[in-house]
Amino acid sequence: MWFIAEDLINGILMGAIYGLTALGLTVIFGVLKVINFAHGSLLMVGMFVAYWAVTLSGLHPYLALILVIPIMFFFGYYLQDIVIKPIFKAEKDVREPITVIIVTTGLWYILDNLTLLIFGPQYRNIQDNPLRGKMLEIGGMFISVPKLWGFSAAILTALAIYWFLQRTRMGRAIRATSLDRDAASLMGIKQYKVYNIAFGIGTAAAGIAGVTLVPFYNVFPSVGVLFDIKGFIIVVLGGLGSISGAILGGMIIGVIESVGPQFMTATWTEGIVYALFLLVLFVKPSGLFGVRYDW
Amino acid sequence: MTRENFQKLSAALLLIVSFGLPLVLRSPTYLHILILLYLYAYLTTSWNLVGGFAGVLPLGHAAFFGIGAYTSTVLFLQYGISPWIGMVLGGIMASIVGVIIGLPTFKMRGAYFALATIAFGEGMRVMVENIDYLGPFNLNGPRGLQIPPLNVGLANLMFVNKEPYYYIILIMLIAVLMLTYTISCSKLGYYLNAGGEEPEAAKALGVNVARCKLIAMAMSSFLTALAGVFYAQLTLFIHPKSVISLDLSFEIAFIALIGGRGSIAGPVLGALLLRPVSDFSRIYFGHILPGLHLIIFGTVLILVMIFQPRGLQEPLTKAYHRLLDRLTEKPTEKE
Amino acid sequence: MKILEVKNLVKNFGGLRAVDDLSLTIEEGQILGLIGPNGAGKSTAFNCIAGVYPPSDGEVYFFGEKINNHNPWDLCKKGLARTFQIVKPFASKTVLYNVTVGGYVHTEKRAKAEEKALEVLKYIDLYDKKDMKAGKLTIADRKRLEIARALATGPKLLLLDEVMAGLRPTEVDKMVEIIKDLRDNGITFFVIEHIMRAIMALSDRIVVIHYGQKISEGRPEEIASDERVIKAYLGEEYGVS
Numbered sequence: 001m002w003f004i005a006e007d008l009i010n011g012i013l014m015g016a017i018y019g020l021t022a023l024g025l026t027v028i029f030g031v032l033k034v035i036n037f038a039h040g041s042l043l044m045v046g047m048f049v050a051y052w053a054v055t056l057s058g059l060h061p062y063l064a065l066i067l068v069i070p071i072m073f074f075f076g077y078y079l080q081d082i083v084i085k086p087i088f089k090a091e092k093d094v095r096e097p098i099t100v101i102i103v104t105t106g107l108w109y110i111l112d113n114l115t116l117l118i119f120g121p122q123y124r125n126i127q128d129n130p131l132r133g134k135m136l137e138i139g140g141m142f143i144s145v146p147k148l149w150g151f152s153a154a155i156l157t158a159l160a161i162y163w164f165l166q167r168t169r170m171g172r173a174i175r176a177t178s179l180d181r182d183a184a185s186l187m188g189i190k191q192y193k194v195y196n197i198a199f200g201i202g203t204a205a206a207g208i209a210g211v212t213l214v215p216f217y218n219v220f221p222s223v224g225v226l227f228d229i230k231g232f233i234i235v236v237l238g239g240l241g242s243i244s245g246a247i248l249g250g251m252i253i254g255v256i257e258s259v260g261p262q263f264m265t266a267t268w269t270e271g272i273v274y275a276l277f278l279l280v281l282f283v284k285p286s287g288l289f290g291v292r293y294d295w
Numbered sequence: 296m297t298r299e300n301f302q303k304l305s306a307a308l309l310l311i312v313s314f315g316l317p318l319v320l321r322s323p324t325y326l327h328i329l330i331l332l333y334l335y336a337y338l339t340t341s342w343n344l345v346g347g348f349a350g351v352l353p354l355g356h357a358a359f360f361g362i363g364a365y366t367s368t369v370l371f372l373q374y375g376i377s378p379w380i381g382m383v384l385g386g387i388m389a390s391i392v393g394v395i396i397g398l399p400t401f402k403m404r405g406a407y408f409a410l411a412t413i414a415f416g417e418g419m420r421v422m423v424e425n426i427d428y429l430g431p432f433n434l435n436g437p438r439g440l441q442i443p444p445l446n447v448g449l450a451n452l453m454f455v456n457k458e459p460y461y462y463i464i465l466i467m468l469i470a471v472l473m474l475t476y477t478i479s480c481s482k483l484g485y486y487l488n489a490g491g492e493e494p495e496a497a498k499a500l501g502v503n504v505a506r507c508k509l510i511a512m513a514m515s516s517f518l519t520a521l522a523g524v525f526y527a528q529l530t531l532f533i534h535p536k537s538v539i540s541l542d543l544s545f546e547i548a549f550i551a552l553i554g555g556r557g558s559i560a561g562p563v564l565g566a567l568l569l570r571p572v573s574d575f576s577r578i579y580f581g582h583i584l585p586g587l588h589l590i591i592f593g594t595v596l597i598l599v600m601i602f603q604p605r606g607l608q609e610p611l612t613k614a615y616h617r618l619l620d621r622l623t624e625k626p627t628e629k630e
Numbered sequence: 631m632k633i634l635e636v637k638n639l640v641k642n643f644g645g646l647r648a649v650d651d652l653s654l655t656i657e658e659g660q661i662l663g664l665i666g667p668n669g670a671g672k673s674t675a676f677n678c679i680a681g682v683y684p685p686s687d688g689e690v691y692f693f694g695e696k697i698n699n700h701n702p703w704d705l706c707k708k709g710l711a712r713t714f715q716i717v718k719p720f721a722s723k724t725v726l727y728n729v730t731v732g733g734y735v736h737t738e739k740r741a742k743a744e745e746k747a748l749e750v751l752k753y754i755d756l757y758d759k760k761d762m763k764a765g766k767l768t769i770a771d772r773k774r775l776e777i778a779r780a781l782a783t784g785p786k787l788l789l790l791d792e793v794m795a796g797l798r799p800t801e802v803d804k805m806v807e808i809i810k811d812l813r814d815n816g817i818t819f820f821v822i823e824h825i826m827r828a829i830m831a832l833s834d835r836i837v838v839i840h841y842g843q844k845i846s847e848g849r850p851e852e853i854a855s856d857e858r859v860i861k862a863y864l865g866e867e868y869g870v871s
Contacts, residue, residue, distance in 0.1 A: 035406040086601045098352055098405045099600050102552055105545065106600070109593035113586030121585070229417065232410050267425045274418035281411050282399045482734045482743070489720055489731045496718035499680065501706035501735040501783055605722075 006141040007258040013147040015254020019247035020154035021209040021227050022234040024202030030241025031178045031198035037104040040228025041111035042203050046210025051219045054126050061215050068207045076203025077196045085192055116221040123218040131215040150212035157208050158243050233277040239287030298623045317458045326457040332570045333464040339551040339562030340471050341518035347556035349508045350491020352409045354544050355416025359389040361539035363520025364527040368440050369432045378452040382524045386517040393516030394509050401508045420539040439534025452528040460529055475559050553599045555606020564608050631658050633787050633818045640687035641674050648674040650842035661819040663833030671842035672822045676789050680712045681705045711785035713776040715792045721765030728764050732782030750781045769796045787818045794825045806831050
């Protein structure tokens with residue numbers, strides 16, 4: 001029974017990290033009403049940026065956040081501004097622009113393969129990793145230290161984004177746009193600026209997620225794919241647009257993944273995740289915490 | 296000569312050239328490339344029935360490809376049933392699965408629908424990778440199924456040379472194009488287009504939108520499964536990652552989108568333009584610049600979506616019509 | 631003979647009662663007008679009748695048959711057609727294509743559907759634009775296209791939802807002519823309208839609703855002089871052309 005408890009805890013920790021990876025996706029969806037299929041690639045880019053930041057500067061991975069966050073923010077900001085905005089403008093009347101989804105899929109392919117081209121397919125992990133393999137022993141259970149750090153980062157990031165959306169002016173503008181973009185723009189809120197910033201925040205969140213993963217996950221060009229689909233599942237589970245939903249949805253997946261293998265093969269666990277996903281889509285598409293959007 | 300005659304002549308020429316090509320082109324490598332080209336044109340045209348005419352974005356069509364491939368292969372290996380029959384059975388299976396998937400998903404909004412199809416596709420792949428036996432049928436999990444090249448001949452859809460495969464897929468492609476054309480001129484075609492563009496208005500005009508989409512899905516999945524059988528007999532080896540892959544689903548959708556979904560020529564044009572790019576960059580740049588063709592795909596996709604959202608078929612068709620005007624005389628107005 | 635009978639229609643959206651105990655009848659060959667300020671529940675009533683969503687309570691009878699839970703497409707086949715307040719043309723298709731979709735209701739053959747469509751287009755004076763893409767039409771033409779499509783389905787009862795909105799006075803007059811002519815040819819009309827000039831000229835009878843409830847009913851002259859109606863709406867809310 002102890003094993004279940006250990007798996008449960010590690011599952012919750014990893015789950016929070018999954019939630020962190022999905023956080024950006026849910027913010028982008030909540031505001032732009034677009035499912036960003038390139039999200040996994042952004043995560044991968046975040047991991048690469050974190051990897052190089054640490055390797056070149058010798059900083060502790062979490063200190064590298066100082067570099068990673070602004071780099072990723074602006075990367076996302078300009079990506080939205082240059083590549084995605086033109087489509088929005090072309091499809092101004094469409095409530096839910098499908099073309100944008102297609103474009104983000106194209107982005108996914110470009111980012112993943114460009115990275116492959118430039119950096120090669122080999123797996124990388126940071127040398128002299130201060131967090132590697134560290135375990136904390138609590139009452140006979142072994143808790144992974146890097147995951148503990150990741151958990152904290154996830155909770156802090158979620159709180160930070162929540163605070164930003166609730167307490168700052170831009171945050172309010174973002175929330176207004178996500179509720180009714182036409183009304184918001186009539187009030188003088190620059191719709192595309194809001195989109196850019198939301199995309200920047202989402203990408204920065206992916207960057208933070210990258211930093212949390214780098215201490216215990218290999219870095220390679222197609223690493224994003226694993227998290228991409230999982231990200232969608234988490235976000236739909238928790239409710240598109242809901243921050244707490246993303247973290248909680250992530251934890252559910254994390255727990256299924258770590259407790260599941262006690263009872264069945266790892267790939268059947270994967271199957272259960274898909275089945276759960278489909279169940280939510282059919283039964284309660286707005287997810288556990290999602291708001292019924294006026295589609 | 297008149298426009299009509301010119302078009303008929305061009306079509307005839309095209310047919311003659313495509314049927315005559317293997318007699319001129321003896322290299323099996325080039326034939327193989329052409330076979331795959333026609334296969335993708337076939338796949339994108341079949342996809343178009345749902346992704347183009349019905350106006351949704353299915354990203355899990357490889358599942359039907361896999362159903363076809365696995366159904367006929369298992370039946371062939373275990374029971375000696377001819378792949379031609381396997382095609383029919385695989386097609387029916389795929390249709391049933393397609394309708395089952397369609398029933399709940401067609402009610403969803405665009406992005407959710409796309410996600411659900413991805414989930415179905417991946418879920419099916421996971422399932423096939425994990426089970427060795429589905430009832431009495433041996434699927435052999437991730438190791439895949441191999442077809443030993445014995446008993447070659449038309450009855451078993453197995454040939455030593457590439458030529459017979461070439462003709463089969465060419466005929467399949469022509470058939471599916473004709474089918475698409477017929478549908479687009481029919482009540483179903485009109486209803487699908489209406490339902491895809493403005494579902495509320497269509498319903499008020501007598502269109503049972505959901506039922507039309509399901510019919511389109513049943514057809515599309517049936518046809519896609521046939522291609523899966525063909526592929527299995529072509530390569531004589533199938534495994535989940537090759538026939539039920541997300542990459543295949545995406546590639547089909549990409550090509551159709553770039554070419555122009557919703558039109559008849561679009562998917563074929565897309566395949567004609569993009570497959571050579573893919574083959575070329577893989578053969579010549581494969582080791583120095585891996586994944587180059589995917590970068591090109593992605594870039595072209597984005598550019599097309601920004602500048603020509605109806606696909607490349609739009610400017611190309613316009614240019615074609617202008618060319619026709621220059622070369623032929625206009626038919627006299629009959630009104 | 632009563633084509634449409636609405637008995638005690640109620641429609642709730644969560645806590646909001648959009649239509650409250652609405653009853654009305656339409657005789658064959660009549661033009662019934664429905665007026666009321668924005669948000670009064672007119673389009674909601676239409677949607678309940680046309681099968682977009684079922685009523686929360688009450689009954690709707692079409693030719694004596696209860697149609698409470700019917701689908702819009704089944705109703706269309708039975709002869710009940712409607713237009714939309716915000717026009718929904720199939721923008722990427724030609725005018726002819728648009729109307730042909732309607733023409734397919736009673737046939738499987740393209741030739742027959744197109745024939746019907748061309749007939750309607752000639753009647754409604756859109757024939758010259760039959761090969762234009764619907765998305766490129768002016769708003770007046772789009773409104774006519776909306777009616778043309780519905781006409782091609784061969785309706786016995788046509789629900790028009792604010793077809794006059796956005797039209798110039800001359801266009802309004804033309805539209806009134808068309809509707810009257812169609813009525814003389816056997817189609818019954820149920821019309822929601824804000825433009826007084828049109829609704830007064832068209833309607834045999836008018837029903838007035840406010841906050842989902844019927845507050846008056848009668849001939850146009852009676853309504854125009856009804857104190858309740860005048861007090862509540864006329865002169866304030868409508869653009870009297």
